[in-house]
Amino acid sequence: MQVVKLSLKEANKIPIEADNTNPDNFAGKTEEEIKAILVWYGNDQYPLGDFFNVKVEGSDSVENTKLVFEGDVSRVKRIGQNMSAGEIEINGSVDMHCGFGMRGGKIVINGDADSWLGCEMTGGEIILNGNASYYVGSGYRGEACGMRGGKITINGNARDYLGEHICGGEILVKGSVGLLPAISNNGGKIIIEGNATMPASEMKSGTVIIKGEVSDLLPSYKEEGTEEVEEVIYRKFVGDVNVGGKGVLLIK
Amino acid sequence: MSEILIKNASVCDPAQGINCETMDICIKDGKIVESVSANAKVINADGRLTMAGGFDGHTHSAGKINVGRSINPNDARKNLVPGLSGQVARTEKTRAQVGYNTPNTYAIGYRYAKLGYTTICEAAIPLIAARHTHEEFKEIPILDKMGLSLFGSNWQVMEYIRDKEPEKLAAYVAWGLKASRGYGVKIVNPGGGEAWGWGKNVSGLYDPVPNFDVTPAEILMSLAEVNERLQLPHSVHVHCNNLGKPGNYATTIETMKLFEKIKPSRDRQALHVTHVQFNAYAGTSWRDFETGAPMVADYVNGADHLTFDLGQVIFGPAVTMTADGPVEYANARMLHEKWSNQDIELEDASGVVPLFYSPKSFVNAVQWAIGLELALLVKDPWKVMFTTDSPNGGSFVNYPEAFTYLMSAKRREEVISGFSKMALDRMVLPGIDRELDFYELAIMTRSAQSKMYSRPEKGNLKPGSDADIAIYDILPGQIDPSTEYAKVKKAFSGAAYTLKNGEIVVKDGEIEATPKGKIYWVNAKVPSAIDSAMQKDIDIKFRKYYTVSKSNYMVEDAYLQKPVEITTEGVF
């Protein structure tokens, strides 16, 4: 097991783009090597060690490497981008694009996450023990596919456009979400235990389950009886007919 | 005074009939000359393939491409042709680059230059949006630029045709070129852009345009006559009716035949038909869709009044952008894709739709084959300009890949081997064994353009011509393009040297310098009495319909970087 502990020397105002801060890039590296990794800060690159105290225990493979961020990193972006294995634990809030393009492994955030959490991820797991902002699991601007695999669990609430353009994988929100969750869903599964507004517009395929209240249910869905999931009976809607969709929307 | 001597070049210059002969090229003050002094800087070409700078006569690189950028922000990170696409950080010599089909302006300049291209012609400038096109031109480094102005669905044009006022029509076209600082007359789906304003299209050459009582055939003939009356350097540049529809090859041949009676006013074609791949479809629906290229090529082989370009398809993502509004609506509906649609006031329509050409789709496979069939079945390469209608058929950065298709039957077979049986039944390409040589490739990529656009100083290496030169890392006698196509592709992807006006702009495939290019535009002279009579008519149009005033409509000289005004005398 290799554990890399990182803590910010002082809070930064300008965001740090830590897109290479993941187990893939840290595994087997010494403290000095990790400190020397360059990250973008403003329009220039600086060694990670300029911003973070770095402590390394052990040396191991990617699967057995864990990064622990101690404290708030709410101005550090792209933590865990493209990671394929291993684990990241963030004991505080995190900035945008955490877990972007993640392929495997696990990220646990003990705080809030800013927008674009787990965008375009294809595998692995993100557990957020706080609230998420906009565009959880969605795609890069203009892209037809967001998340394609893996699972995101949000133990708090999420804001608008949750799971926009997802083409696979699963998002579970224990709290409520904002406007237009699951917009343009094309094959993913989204479960919202709280409330949602205008869910699943332009859904082509996939499943959306909303256990709380739904505001402004779209008129472009056909009701087709009921469906039972885990001993709960839901009203079943199929659509979005605007796009010839065959997605399933289950609500109470 | 700057002098350069390129020694030991294997020169391929079809304009002079020089086919890979070893010789020296002398350059003085940006021009090719007979000799230079002993002080000249020497570039040793070491026997490498040397051609005039490439000339892309039909590309969408300024103007409408910006709509493509805004609806495809994800294009910014696409990097399908490393070295010529994707995100590239700024260097001391170059600005930051992004994109693939719709790169930023700087990237367009750098990437064309890396391919050894030095001149481009933007294929569609709406008069009212010309200012924007020129703003983009200004930020495309290195290349010389020109643009074709849209006249094919213009109210004033159609009214003058209906009212049989050919002189006023000529005055209007001359004014339109001046207003847009354009180089030539582009006609897109004549009449179709206006019909689209009513949710309709025109179905062929004799289908009248709603409310104007003129037919596409009349629009074509009248504008062609005006084009020759004004002695414009380029012929009319036509995107035929029925583009993208099975069976449209018949309309294309019919259009070509119409022009047999047009007498060109200069030593060039009477008609240029653009991206013919999209207009050479047989069959009656997408089910029985097949190639119409043999029929079109047959006609072209027997005709000597026209030239055309390919609109070759490249597999992968592309972005269609055209003034052909109804076609883009059909594309967006059929492909369930994003769609941008614009009404260009009194002038035309416009649409943008991204799409993906897949070799697994039999339609896309046949489209891919049609472009190559046209290039290979038409015997005279001087009639053919190589294009992908970038980025409609695919991004121009794929030109080197496409060159290997033209030069190697083996390479074509490799691609064809991935096609379905159904696709193979609908194309004739597998039976074609012709392979272009460097000489023919040079004709299609630079030399033919010189004559097509009446730019005698471009596309050749004659003394007096612009010293726009590409040296590729190929030893012509020692390479067999039909088997060594990977080497061919590599060499054309990053010129050993590109010179622009005698300045080294690319060396070993990397940008060396980024001078500003020239902008060519045509000022056609019209008798003032006719001009003022025409102005009265358009004043009414501006007062009644346009959202801008005439004085704000004209592109001023301030918008042009290094303008080159080409004057012509109208014959009245």
Ligand SMILES: [Zn+2]
């Ligand atoms: Zn075009």
